Amino acid sequence: MSNPRADRESDRTDEIAAEQTYVTMLYGKLDELRRYTTKRLTETLRQTGGTPQARTERDISTTMYTDKLTQLSAVEHGLCFGRLDLDGGERFHIGRLGLFDEDNEYEPLLIDWRAPAARPFYLATAAARDGVLRRRHLRTRWREVVDFEDEVLDLDAAEQGSDLGLAGEATLLAALDARRTGQMGDIVATIQAEQDRIIRAGMNGVLVVQGGPGTGKTAVALHRAAYLLYTFREQLTKRGVLVVGPNSTFLSYIGQVLPSLGETGVLLSTVGGLFPGVTATAEDSARAAEIKGRLAMVDVLTAAVRDRQQAPKDYFEIIFDREPLRIDRRAVTQARTRARRSRKPHNLARRVFRQEMLSALTLRVADRLGRDLLDRRDLDEINVELRADAGVNDALDQLWPELTPQELLDDLLSSPERLRTASRKHLDDDERAELLREPGADWTPADVALLDELAELLGEDDTKEREERARQAREELAYAQGVLHIMEQDEEIADEERLRVSDVLDAELLAERHQTRSDLTAAERAADDRTWTFGHVIVDEAQELSEMAWRVLMRRCPSRSMTLVGDIAQTGALGGAGSWHDVLSRYVADRWKLAELTVNYRTPAEIMAVAADVLDAMDTSLEAPVSVRTSGHQPWLRRVSEADLAAELPGVVAEELRAVGDGRLAVLLPPERLRELGEQVAEAVPDAVIGTRPDGLESPAVLLTVEQAKGLEFDSVIVVDPGGILGESAHGLNDLYVALTRATQRLGVVHTDGLPEVLGTLAE
Numbered sequence: 001m002s003n004p005r006a007d008r009e010s011d012r013t014d015e016i017a018a019e020q021t022y023v024t025m026l027y028g029k030l031d032e033l034r035r036y037t038t039k040r041l042t043e044t045l046r047q048t049g050g051t052p053q054a055r056t057e058r059d060i061s062t063t064m065y066t067d068k069l070t071q072l073s074a075v076e077h078g079l080c081f082g083r084l085d086l087d088g089g090e091r092f093h094i095g096r097l098g099l100f101d102e103d104n105e106y107e108p109l110l111i112d113w114r115a116p117a118a119r120p121f122y123l124a125t126a127a128a129r130d131g132v133l134r135r136r137h138l139r140t141r142w143r144e145v146v147d148f149e150d151e152v153l154d155l156d157a158a159e160q161g162s163d164l165g166l167a168g169e170a171t172l173l174a175a176l177d178a179r180r181t182g183q184m185g186d187i188v189a190t191i192q193a194e195q196d197r198i199i200r201a202g203m204n205g206v207l208v209v210q211g212g213p214g215t216g217k218t219a220v221a222l223h224r225a226a227y228l229l230y231t232f233r234e235q236l237t238k239r240g241v242l243v244v245g246p247n248s249t250f251l252s253y254i255g256q257v258l259p260s261l262g263e264t265g266v267l268l269s270t271v272g273g274l275f276p277g278v279t280a281t282a283e284d285s286a287r288a289a290e291i292k293g294r295l296a297m298v299d300v301l302t303a304a305v306r307d308r309q310q311a312p313k314d315y316f317e318i319i320f321d322r323e324p325l326r327i328d329r330r331a332v333t334q335a336r337t338r339a340r341r342s343r344k345p346h347n348l349a350r351r352v353f354r355q356e357m358l359s360a361l362t363l364r365v366a367d368r369l370g371r372d373l374l375d376r377r378d379l380d381e382i383n384v385e386l387r388a389d390a391g392v393n394d395a396l397d398q399l400w401p402e403l404t405p406q407e408l409l410d411d412l413l414s415s416p417e418r419l420r421t422a423s424r425k426h427l428d429d430d431e432r433a434e435l436l437r438e439p440g441a442d443w444t445p446a447d448v449a450l451l452d453e454l455a456e457l458l459g460e461d462d463t464k465e466r467e468e469r470a471r472q473a474r475e476e477l478a479y480a481q482g483v484l485h486i487m488e489q490d491e492e493i494a495d496e497e498r499l500r501v502s503d504v505l506d507a508e509l510l511a512e513r514h515q516t517r518s519d520l521t522a523a524e525r526a527a528d529d530r531t532w533t534f535g536h537v538i539v540d541e542a543q544e545l546s547e548m549a550w551r552v553l554m555r556r557c558p559s560r561s562m563t564l565v566g567d568i569a570q571t572g573a574l575g576g577a578g579s580w581h582d583v584l585s586r587y588v589a590d591r592w593k594l595a596e597l598t599v600n601y602r603t604p605a606e607i608m609a610v611a612a613d614v615l616d617a618m619d620t621s622l623e624a625p626v627s628v629r630t631s632g633h634q635p636w637l638r639r640v641s642e643a644d645l646a647a648e649l650p651g652v653v654a655e656e657l658r659a660v661g662d663g664r665l666a667v668l669l670p671p672e673r674l675r676e677l678g679e680q681v682a683e684a685v686p687d688a689v690i691g692t693r694p695d696g697l698e699s700p701a702v703l704l705t706v707e708q709a710k711g712l713e714f715d716s717v718i719v720v721d722p723g724g725i726l727g728e729s730a731h732g733l734n735d736l737y738v739a740l741t742r743a744t745q746r747l748g749v750v751h752t753d754g755l756p757e758v759l760g761t762l763a764e
């Protein structure tokens with residue numbers, strides 16, 4: 001008698017075996033491609049000499065083969081993760097890159113997840129099948145197929161499906177339930193339809209992706225970068241893609257996603273990292289950051305620059321040609337007005353100022369000598385002498401100095417006098433006091449936006465740099481000629497018949513070899529160039545950016561091809577966004593599109609029920625995203641007296657660490673408490689570290705402020721002193737909402753005095 005269950009098992013085993021054969025063939029193809037690419041790269045690297053064109057071609061090939069190899073090694077895990085069975089009996093396997101059969105008219109063996117043909121894998125539903133009969137999710141471990149999940153797209157099945165219309169539900173839930181590693185993973189195998197529509201949206205214009213916590217905004221933003229690079233490769237490889245995140249911890253959390261998708265040509269940065277040569281290592285108070293982020297700072301900085309364009313009260317004298325030469329207010333203000341009217345930035349307008357002043361001083365000297373006796377040539381000579389005179393130059397430098405953004409901002413923020421003059425109309429005494437700092441103090445992220453603004457206001461007179469670069473190039477060429485000459489002499493002595501060095505290597509090429517920058521990617525070049533403009537800019541946690549930070553980003557993206565992802569309900573920064581309209585109207589009026597994500601893939605329903613009350617208290621019109629799953633763990637609540645908190649918290653943390661097993665735990669505290677308690681917990685619990693350390697996210701337990709935890713997730717979270725988090729800033733409710741929604745499995749709340757009302761459900 002046949003046993004239906006055993007039959008099903010054996011069918012399944014056969015199917016897995018068939019898939020294994022196919023997947024093994026794909027890996028064979030991948031290995032072959034790797035060998036071929038390595039060989040071509042080695043051959044290219046071995047070549048030398050040739051025409052400039054041949055060298056350029058070689059450079060291009062080297063970059064191409066290197067990129068290809070990087071891509072081929074990135075797709076090793078989960079190379080093939082899906083299959084589509086279509087109406088006509090056709091079948092496609094879907095994977096991390098496209099593979100073709102060269103022996104069979106380049107028939108596709110594996111379809112890149114970004115190719116149009118792969119789209120139904122993410123979008124097809126029983127109600128809108130798009131020719132798809134069955135969608136198969138393959139689960140693999142290394143190169144082995146371990147299981148699969150089939151979805152037959154017929155309407156009966158649709159009726160039994162989940163309300164959220166999830167694709168590959170079992171595979172998705174398995175991915176969501178997995179332990180977190182401290183590094184974000186990619187989601188290519190389980191992208192959901194609402195996410196796919198955003199990932200593949202057109203590249204032009206500004207797209208805002210608004211979504212609650214855990215809706216996959218970060219994941220979508222990164223997959224969109226990979227999609228755009230695939231689809232608009234040529235355009236974007238030249239200009240590069242910039243992905244902006246809120247802090248360096250977040251950047252290291254997401255750092256592996258794009259490389260795992262085979263994409264390396266993306267610059268990941270904070271706004272604070274966008275000014276070459278400046279590293280923002282200091283921190284502002286929340287209030288100082290808010291003040292520095294205000295749009296009014298443009299006027300303050302403009303005034304600060306004007307303040308450096310000085311005129312004497314009446315006059316002053318310098319010695320020229322052994323006689324006093326008077327520089328009076330009228331001549332200076334006239335030259336200053338002309339220079340300002342040129343509308344050039346300060347350092348470029350300086351040339352106009354100097355020319356005007358030198359002309360005025362020439363006439364003054366001519367008067368001294370008797371102007372009637374002098375002709376044009378005499379006047380020119382005087383002008384040249386004045387220009388070369390150290391005393392004259394010193395005087396002109398004082399009146400209109402050449403300035404760097406760093407010098408000017410440092411002077412401004414460390415001088416009560418200068419700051420008062422520049423900000424008289426815009427800041428009050430308290431606000432100015434908040435900004436004052438020691439001269440030479442380290443830069444903060446908010447300073448960087450000011451430096452960038454100043455770089456625009458000051459401009460850069462790069463005449464000298466250009467001359468210097470030309471001089472260096474000439475020197476390198478001369479050096480290379482010299483080297484070749486010496487080598488040739490040696491060779492002539494050694495062997496007259498041998499091929500001469502100059503036959504294979506010319507001086508220009510040798511000089512070029514000294515220049516190491518030619519093979520940099522667009523992203524690498526962009527990182528060193530403040531004026532670089534990107535092909536596309538993606539901003540994560542975009543709600544946190546200040547007005548001044550937006551100006552930095554808009555400058556980097558004049559085409560306004562941007563994807564901005566965030567959640568207005570999670571705004572924590574005092575100067576952050578209250579609405580997307582407020583942020584964008586200044587730059588693109590109402591020409592931006594909004595896409596929304598509504599399903600929460602991170603936070604289980606038990607935790608979301610608690611967080612939803614906080615959202616409701618913030619704004620009753622906001623809707624919490626719907627959780628895709630429950631975890632089976634009810635959030636817990638612990639009351640500890642204020643006096644016992646320091647003594648008891650390490651025990652609470654240790655107990656939760658045991659409960660979470662090999663998962664990761666975050667302890668979130670108000671900033672004041674973190675300083676107080678952090679060290680104590682870290683000392684008492686060996687597995688716990690304070691979060692800003694580089695290994696923070698990798699360790700079993702990490703202590704963070706809410707701001708530091710923004711965008712991150714953990715298997716378990718303990719929120720300490722919710723009342724303190726609420727009271728910390730005007731955005732206390734937003735911060736508490738962020739804190740509560742970081743966990744994928746478990747949540748605990750430790751409070752000291754009365755439990756805040758918004759967390760009432762926890763006590764029930």
Ligand SMILES: Nc1ncnc2c1ncn2[C@@H]1O[C@H](COP(=O)(O)OP(=O)(O)OP(=O)(O)O)[C@@H](O)[C@H]1O
Nearest residue numbers: 187190191192213214215216217218219601602711
């Ligand atoms: N389609 C998906 N398949 C598998 N995992 C997913 C999917 N979408 C999202 N996730 C997972 O859900 C978690 C939350 O995603 P993500 O961090 O991108 O959300 P977010 O909207 O940026 O959250 P927040 O606003 O709280 O920072 C991540 O672990 C992500 O990998």
